[in-house]
Amino acid sequence: MIGEELVQLLTPEGERVAHPEYESTLSGEEIFGLYRDMVIVRRLCTESTSLQRQGQLALWAPIQGQEAAQIGAGRALAPQDFTFPTYREHGIAWCRGVPPENMLRLFRAVSNGGWDAQKYRHSVPTVVLGNQVLNAVGYAMGIQRDGAEEAVMTFFGDGASSQGDVLEAFVWASSFNTPVVFFCQNNQWGISTPMSIQSKIPLYHRAPGFGFPGIRVDGNDVLAVYEVSKRALESARVGGGPTLIEAYTYRMGAHTTSDDPTRYRIDAEVEVWKHRDPIERVKSLLVREYRVKTTKFDEVAAEADTMALKLREDVLAMDRPDPITMFDHAYAAPHPLIDEGRREMVELGVSGGSH
Amino acid sequence: MATTTMTMAKALNEGLRRAMEKNKKVLIMGEDVGKLGGVFRITDGLQKDFGEDRVIDAPLAESAIVGTAVGLAIRGYRTVCEIQFDGFVYPAFDQIVSQVAKLHKRSDGVYTMGLVIRIPFQGGIGAIEHHSESPEAYFAATAGLRVVSCSTPNDAYWMIQQSIEHDDPIIFCEPKSRYWEKGEVDLDSPPAGLFDAIVRREGSDVTVIGYGSSVKTILRAADTAATEGTSLEVVDARSIAPLELDTMVKSLEKTGRLVVVQEAPHMASIGSEIVAELSERCFYSLRAPGVRVSGYHVPYPPTRIEEDYRPSVDRILDAVDRVMGYES
Numbered sequence: 001m002i003g004e005e006l007v008q009l010l011t012p013e014g015e016r017v018a019h020p021e022y023e024s025t026l027s028g029e030e031i032f033g034l035y036r037d038m039v040i041v042r043r044l045c046t047e048s049t050s051l052q053r054q055g056q057l058a059l060w061a062p063i064q065g066q067e068a069a070q071i072g073a074g075r076a077l078a079p080q081d082f083t084f085p086t087y088r089e090h091g092i093a094w095c096r097g098v099p100p101e102n103m104l105r106l107f108r109a110v111s112n113g114g115w116d117a118q119k120y121r122h123s124v125p126t127v128v129l130g131n132q133v134l135n136a137v138g139y140a141m142g143i144q145r146d147g148a149e150e151a152v153m154t155f156f157g158d159g160a161s162s163q164g165d166v167l168e169a170f171v172w173a174s175s176f177n178t179p180v181v182f183f184c185q186n187n188q189w190g191i192s193t194p195m196s197i198q199s200k201i202p203l204y205h206r207a208p209g210f211g212f213p214g215i216r217v218d219g220n221d222v223l224a225v226y227e228v229s230k231r232a233l234e235s236a237r238v239g240g241g242p243t244l245i246e247a248y249t250y251r252m253g254a255h256t257t258s259d260d261p262t263r264y265r266i267d268a269e270v271e272v273w274k275h276r277d278p279i280e281r282v283k284s285l286l287v288r289e290y291r292v293k294t295t296k297f298d299e300v301a302a303e304a305d306t307m308a309l310k311l312r313e314d315v316l317a318m319d320r321p322d323p324i325t326m327f328d329h330a331y332a333a334p335h336p337l338i339d340e341g342r343r344e345m346v347e348l349g350v351s352g353g354s355h
Numbered sequence: 356m357a358t359t360t361m362t363m364a365k366a367l368n369e370g371l372r373r374a375m376e377k378n379k380k381v382l383i384m385g386e387d388v389g390k391l392g393g394v395f396r397i398t399d400g401l402q403k404d405f406g407e408d409r410v411i412d413a414p415l416a417e418s419a420i421v422g423t424a425v426g427l428a429i430r431g432y433r434t435v436c437e438i439q440f441d442g443f444v445y446p447a448f449d450q451i452v453s454q455v456a457k458l459h460k461r462s463d464g465v466y467t468m469g470l471v472i473r474i475p476f477q478g479g480i481g482a483i484e485h486h487s488e489s490p491e492a493y494f495a496a497t498a499g500l501r502v503v504s505c506s507t508p509n510d511a512y513w514m515i516q517q518s519i520e521h522d523d524p525i526i527f528c529e530p531k532s533r534y535w536e537k538g539e540v541d542l543d544s545p546p547a548g549l550f551d552a553i554v555r556r557e558g559s560d561v562t563v564i565g566y567g568s569s570v571k572t573i574l575r576a577a578d579t580a581a582t583e584g585t586s587l588e589v590v591d592a593r594s595i596a597p598l599e600l601d602t603m604v605k606s607l608e609k610t611g612r613l614v615v616v617q618e619a620p621h622m623a624s625i626g627s628e629i630v631a632e633l634s635e636r637c638f639y640s641l642r643a644p645g646v647r648v649s650g651y652h653v654p655y656p657p658t659r660i661e662e663d664y665r666p667s668v669d670r671i672l673d674a675v676d677r678v679m680g681y682e683s
Contacts, residue, residue: 084426113461123429124461128453134419135454138426145382145408145432165449168419175414329464330498332522336597337498 005202006248007228008218012276014284022231024223028290034075034222035282036300038067041091042279043304044100047311048107052257056315058109061088065220065252068278069185071095072225073247076233077153079121084136084154087125088185092155096122100307101314110318130156130163133182137169140178140236151236153181153229158198159190161206170244174211179236181229182207182244185219187251192264207244219249220278250276324351357542364534366508367397370515371435375405381519382427384411384420385437385473394439395475395534417447424470425454433469433519441476442485448493455524456499468499468524471515476504477568477618478665479532481658488655489619494526495596495628502595503549504528506570508538510593513545521549528595530568550594552602558588561675562606564629565616566592569666573616576671585675595625603629604636611642612678616666621649643681646674 009024011017016024026034045062052060063070070091077083077095085092093103098115105114106125113124126132136154143150160166161184173180186203188195199206207214217228225247232243250273254261286292324345327338346353361369375381383398383405389412392399402410413420417438424434438444444451451472458466478487495502501523505511511529518525547553555570556577565573570591577587588606592598607613613633615626630645648666656664 111463112457113463116465117429117462118465124458126454128449131422131450131454134422134450135426135429137419138423138428139430140426141423142427142430142432146430164446165418165422168414168416168422171414171416172419172423329460329462331501332459332464332467335501335523336600 006216006218007224008221009224009227010221010281010285012220012281014281014288016285019224022224022227024227026223026226028286028292031223031282031290032286032292032296034071034226035279035286036303037071037075037091037094038222038279038282039300040304040307041067041071041094043308044090044094044103044311047308048104049253049257051104051312051315052107057104057107057257060107060257061255062253062257063088063090065250065273065278066185066187067091068222069219069225069247069249072222073153073183073229073245076226076229078151078233078237080148080150081233082121082123082139082150082152084123084132084139084152085125086129086132086155086157086160087127088157089155093120093122096120098122100311101318104311104315105318108315108318110321129160130165132156133160133166133169134172137172137178137180140173140180141176143179144176149237151179151181151233153183153233155183155185157184157190158186158188158195158203159193161203162198170207170210173242177239177241179239180242181232181236182242183229184244184246185249186246187249189251189255189261189265191255191259192261202246204244204246212242212244214244214246216246216248219247220276220281222278222282322351324353358539359542360537361508361540362535362537363505363508363511363529364395364397366512366540367515367529368399368401369540370512371398371401372404374516374519375401375409378433378519380432382409382411382432382434383437384413384424384434386413386415386420386439388412388437393437395531397473398437417443418450421447421450421455421472425450425458425468428468428470429466433471435471435473435519438472438474440486441474441488441490444472444474444490447472451494451500451526452497456497459523460499467522469522471518471525471527473515473527473529475531475534476528477530477532478655478658478661479568481661483658484655487658487661489617489650491526491528491595492619492624495625496623500524500526500596501550502526502528503593504530504567504595505593506530506533506567506591508536509540509546512540514549514593517545517549528567532568533571536571547593550597550599552593552599553591554588554602554606555591556587556589558586558610560586560610561612561614561678562588562590562603562610563614563616563671563675564590564592564603566595566625567618569616569618572666572668573671576668576675579668580672580675585679587675592625592629598629598632600632600636603633607633607637608640611640613641613643613645614648614671614674614678615645616648616671618650618665620652621647622652624649643678646678648674
């Protein structure tokens with residue numbers, strides 16, 4: 001399933017492997033930092049799934065299995081870069097500094113966004129598949145006009161790779177040589193739709209047809225994802241144009257908490273990928289090569305639990321918004337139908353009024 | 356007052372030029388907008404004067420024209436997207452309703468979706484299929500968008516500039532059959548606010564409301580009606596969404612009779628909305644039910660027969676007769 005074309009710097013067993021073009025530049029401390037990030041976002045994910053099961057969230061889109069893809073890419077970003085996510089980029093959001101409770105506002109159905117996109121340089125979630133990829137290319141066109149040394153990274157999955165918007169974005173990025181990195185997490189499944197009917201060729205093979213490089217990286221190898229992302233971003237910032245990165249990974253859980261993957265995929269496949277766990281292989285490396293002690297790992301686990309506890313408290317404290325807030329920011333300028341709606345809501349006693 | 360005579364096409368061109376001179380963040384993007392100046396020459400000469408970075412010849416992909424303008428807006432640019440013809444806007448529909456209309460809200464007001472989507476709309480030029488449609492109701496029905504239409508060169512000159520300066524996304528509908536008609540343009544001050552309706556002709560018997568290409572047809576009908584002793588008050592809605600109802604209400608309170616004219620079919624249309632709003636607001640002033648003169652409920656016909664589809668002077672006068680026929 002995984003060919004030799006895959007960039008990998010760390011095997012599932014945690015052994016380093018040489019690659020002719022890429023090598024890990026990270027120190028032991030930095031690798032431990034990536035491990036910590038991955039453990040925390042996995043914990044964020046398990047807590048959120050629990051919250052959903054307990055009726056506290058409307059929905060949750062888990063990322064188990066994809067932590068290395070997201071943390072590797074997220075930590076390769078420079079502060080000045082900008083990111084355009086889907087609704088599943090919790091690891092990227094974490095790297096951009098978005099507070100976990102803000103990530104859950106969408107899923108608690110108290111907001112359609114959740115955070116200040118300009119402050120964190122991380123756009124709001126996009127639920128319509130592929131829309132954000134074109135928006136990212138437009139943002140990159142703005143960077144070009146500003147003459148800034150910045151890059152955009154945009155995220156989508158194997159499912160969205162069939163969307164016209166994604167393919168139009170490839171055309172534009174190529175024609176205008178925009179500073180954008182297309183980061184595709186190929187987690188093998190678009191809800192129940194397998195890769196085999198999304199594409200007859202590896203997704204990264206599409207890029208040369210559009211006129212820019214494509215590369216497949218082991219999406220469960222955080223060291224490789226980091227190096228591949230870093231190089232693509234650096235190239236984009238200095239006029240090297242777009243790159244398509246296909247992070248080859250696996251969605252260990254369901255598409256969302258509303259999904260039941262046992263209806264369409266077999267356990268044996270999941271078992272194979274369990275052995276490729278992105279966190280375990282880094283832990284093996286840290287123990288063997290850097291002699292990291294058990295107590296250090298325990299500290300990270302404790303930190304993750306503390307984060308989860310606070311997340312739970314924060315989510316439970318998120319009250320139903322005042323209904324009148326639905327009128328806020330529908331338009332930037334005054335609008336008669338907004339005024340009319342607000343007035344009616346106050347007259348009906350639904351809300352106390354001005355917000 | 357400096358006035359000059361020009362066509363609507365030239366007025367749009369001059370309005371765009373002035374907006375680009377005033378604000379360096381204003382861009383134009385569309386198919387064939389550069390060297391060619393657009394298929395209707397609305398952007399003629401602008402690429403030569405402002406460069407390829409500001410007047411962008413786009414690959415042929417409407418969703419991308421709008422989708423990248425969204426990203427440019429997030430970056431602080433104001434892009435005027437040119438959709439070549441009304442019937443070609445649908446590939447961009449997803450970006451328009453899912454992102455353009457909603458991102459200001461979804462970002463809690465952090466993003467300003469300052470962009471303008473210019474659409475040459477309505478028929479009357481003898482084109483082939485997909486070049487004569489009236490899609491304005493789709494956009495008017497979408498919260499987050501605003502929809503306007505010009506009917507004179509003066510409005511074209513000012514409304515395009517007002518749209519570019521506005522912080523909400525604007526669907527700017529240009530009546531392509533009026534592009535080559537000349538009119539006076541006041542270069543010093545706008546005729547009205549962007550979202551204001553204007554009374555084009557005062558009258559006392561029937562209020563006739565329209566927008567875009569229909570306004571001139573209504574004015575011709577008013578000339579004819581006058582010779583027959585019926586006085587029509589002609590209101591140019593200008594803003595399709597939101598509607599500026601005060602001007603319409605004031606007129607209807609005077610006349611008591613309402614006709615609305617549009618090229619779009621009447622089902623779930625702007626005309627339907629105007630009739631509903633005014634029926635609610637002017638119930639005790641009405642001396643007859645509001646009547647719509649519209650395109651028929653068929654796909655836009657082959658253009659050899661389009662003049663039997665588009666509201667004509669005769670059909671407007673027939674509607675006037677009908678509302679005048681109610682005793683009160």
